[in-house]
Amino acid sequence: MPEHLRALVAILAIALATFWLAAKPMCAVIMATDDYRRRRNAWFGMTLAAFLTGNFWLYVFVSGALAAWYGARDRSPLALYCLLILVIPQDIAHELPGVGPVRYLFLVDHVRVLNLVLLLPLALRLRKTERRESSPQFRLPDLLVIGLILFMVFCEALNASLTGTIRTAFNLGIDIWLPYFVASRALRDSRDFREMAGALVLCCWLVGTLAAYEAMSRWLLYFSLRGELGLQPSFYAVRGVSAIRAQVSATQPIVLGYLLVVGLGMLHYVAPLLRPKSGAWLAGIGATAGLLGSLSRGPWVGAVAMLLANVSLGPARVRRVAMLLGVGGLALTLLLLSPYGQLFLDVLPFIGEIDSGSVDYRVQLFDVSIEVFRQNIWLGDVNFLGNPLLEQMRQGQGIIDMVNTFLQIALGYGVVGVTLFCGAFLAAFRAVWRVRRLRLDDAEVERLGRTLLVTLVGILVMIATVSGIGVVPTVYWLIIGASIGYSRAFAAEPLRAIRSPTVRTRAIGALGVGHDPSATRQ
Numbered sequence: 001m002p003e004h005l006r007a008l009v010a011i012l013a014i015a016l017a018t019f020w021l022a023a024k025p026m027c028a029v030i031m032a033t034d035d036y037r038r039r040r041n042a043w044f045g046m047t048l049a050a051f052l053t054g055n056f057w058l059y060v061f062v063s064g065a066l067a068a069w070y071g072a073r074d075r076s077p078l079a080l081y082c083l084l085i086l087v088i089p090q091d092i093a094h095e096l097p098g099v100g101p102v103r104y105l106f107l108v109d110h111v112r113v114l115n116l117v118l119l120l121p122l123a124l125r126l127r128k129t130e131r132r133e134s135s136p137q138f139r140l141p142d143l144l145v146i147g148l149i150l151f152m153v154f155c156e157a158l159n160a161s162l163t164g165t166i167r168t169a170f171n172l173g174i175d176i177w178l179p180y181f182v183a184s185r186a187l188r189d190s191r192d193f194r195e196m197a198g199a200l201v202l203c204c205w206l207v208g209t210l211a212a213y214e215a216m217s218r219w220l221l222y223f224s225l226r227g228e229l230g231l232q233p234s235f236y237a238v239r240g241v242s243a244i245r246a247q248v249s250a251t252q253p254i255v256l257g258y259l260l261v262v263g264l265g266m267l268h269y270v271a272p273l274l275r276p277k278s279g280a281w282l283a284g285i286g287a288t289a290g291l292l293g294s295l296s297r298g299p300w301v302g303a304v305a306m307l308l309a310n311v312s313l314g315p316a317r318v319r320r321v322a323m324l325l326g327v328g329g330l331a332l333t334l335l336l337l338s339p340y341g342q343l344f345l346d347v348l349p350f351i352g353e354i355d356s357g358s359v360d361y362r363v364q365l366f367d368v369s370i371e372v373f374r375q376n377i378w379l380g381d382v383n384f385l386g387n388p389l390l391e392q393m394r395q396g397q398g399i400i401d402m403v404n405t406f407l408q409i410a411l412g413y414g415v416v417g418v419t420l421f422c423g424a425f426l427a428a429f430r431a432v433w434r435v436r437r438l439r440l441d442d443a444e445v446e447r448l449g450r451t452l453l454v455t456l457v458g459i460l461v462m463i464a465t466v467s468g469i470g471v472v473p474t475v476y477w478l479i480i481g482a483s484i485g486y487s488r489a490f491a492a493e494p495l496r497a498i499r500s501p502t503v504r505t506r507a508i509g510a511l512g513v514g515h516d517p518s519a520t521r522q
Helices: 003-028 033-052 056-073 077-084 110-133 140-157 162-186 190-217 253-273 278-294 297-313 317-337 341-347 356-375 388-393 405-438 443-462 472-497 501-510 517-521
Strands: 094-097 104-108
Touching (some): 033 190, 056 077, 077 162, 077 190, 140 405, 190 253, 190 278, 253 278, 253 443, 405 443, 405 472
C-alpha cells in the first residue's frame, strides 16, 4: 500500500476516536449536535479529498465545494473555519495561472480557499448588517489594521510592478482583513464565542493527538501528501539523534506548537462548559502531548508566559499559584522519570545541549537585523533579505530564516509598520481589559476576557520566535478580531445598565474608583 494511503488509514483511525470522544462534551453546551456533525463531516470529506484525489486543483474544487455546502448550513461559519484550518499543510500551494502578460494571479493554498469560500461571503453579510443597523463604521483597532495593510501595499508599490502591487493588496486583504473583520463582527454573544473557542479546542485536540502519534511512531503522517499533490516533499524535522519533531498538517513543528498553545488558552474558557469534565482533561492531554511532541521551545516559553499571566489575572492568586506549582512539579517529575526525560532536558533553551545553535542563531539574527534596521529605519525595505549584511545568516538550506515576526515587520516596513502592527495588539488588549473590568460579576464573560488577554500575551511571546509562516498570522488576526468582538459584544449592556444606581455603584467599584455610599439610597 502506498505510504500516503497508510497515513490516511492512521489519520482516519485517530480522528474517528477523537471525534467520538469529543462529541458528548462538545455538544452538551458548546455547540449543537447537528453543527458538530456537519463540521466533523466537512473535516473528513476534505481529508479524504486531499489524500485520494491525487491532484491539487481537483482537491481545491472538492474542498471548496464542501466548505461552501457545509458553511451555508452552519450556524457559525467562523467555527467551521477554525476546525478546518489545519486539514492539510498550508505550504501545499500552487500559483493560479494568469492571462496574457500576467504570469499568475495569486498563490492558492488551503487557508486561502477557506478565506474565500467561508469568510468572504460571511464578511459581506456582516458588512450589510452593519449598514442596516447604522453601527459605527470603523473604530481605532480597525483603522490600525487598515493602516497597516495600506502601508504595506504602499511599500510594495515603491519596489514592485503594478501587477505585483495589486497582487499584494489582494493577498493582504484576504489574509489579514478577512479573519480580523469577521472575528470582530461575527462574535456577538456568549454562544458565538463558545462555538469559536470550542472549534479551536477541538482542532487542537485532534492535531495534538495526531502529533503525539507522530512523535511516538517517528512517522510524519502528512509527509507523503506533498508529493501526491504535486510538490517536492520537505525534509524530516529532527532534533537530537533520532527524535522526530511532530508537525502534522501545520507546515512546521514550531507552527504546530504555536497553534496548540493558542488552543490550550481557549481551553481555559471552554473547560468549565464541557460535560462531562473528562472532556476537558482529554482535550488538554491531547494538546499538551502534541505540544511536547513538536519539541518547539518558543511555544513552550509562550505556554509558560500564558500560564503566569492567567494566574496573575485570576481570582485566588495564592491558591492558584500553589496548585500550579504542585501540578506542574508532579508533571515535571513524571516526565523526567519517563524515557523522554533526558530528551526534554536536552532540548530546553539555554540549558540543553541539543540544537543549541538554534538559540545562537536567533541571538545573532537579532544583532544583525538591528544593523539592517538602522539603514531604513522609518519605511524599511521589503527586499531586506537581499541586504549584504544578512548574507552571514544564510543557512545550509540556502535560506535566511527570519525566526522573529517583529523583526520581519520592522525590517520590511520600518518604524511605521511595526508601530501599526504592535498597535493592533495593544488596542485589542486595551479593549478587552476595559470591558472585562466592567463584567467581573459575570463569571463566564470575565473568564472569556481573561482567556483572550492571556492568549494575546502568549502569542506576543511566541511570534518573537517564529516568522509569519503557515497559519501563524491567520490565528493571531483571528484572536485580535475576537478581542475587538468581545469589547463590542459585552460593553453595551453594562453601559446601558449603568443608569441604574445599584449597577452603577457595582460598575464603578469594579473600576477601582471610590464612590459615595449614599448614592445607592437616592
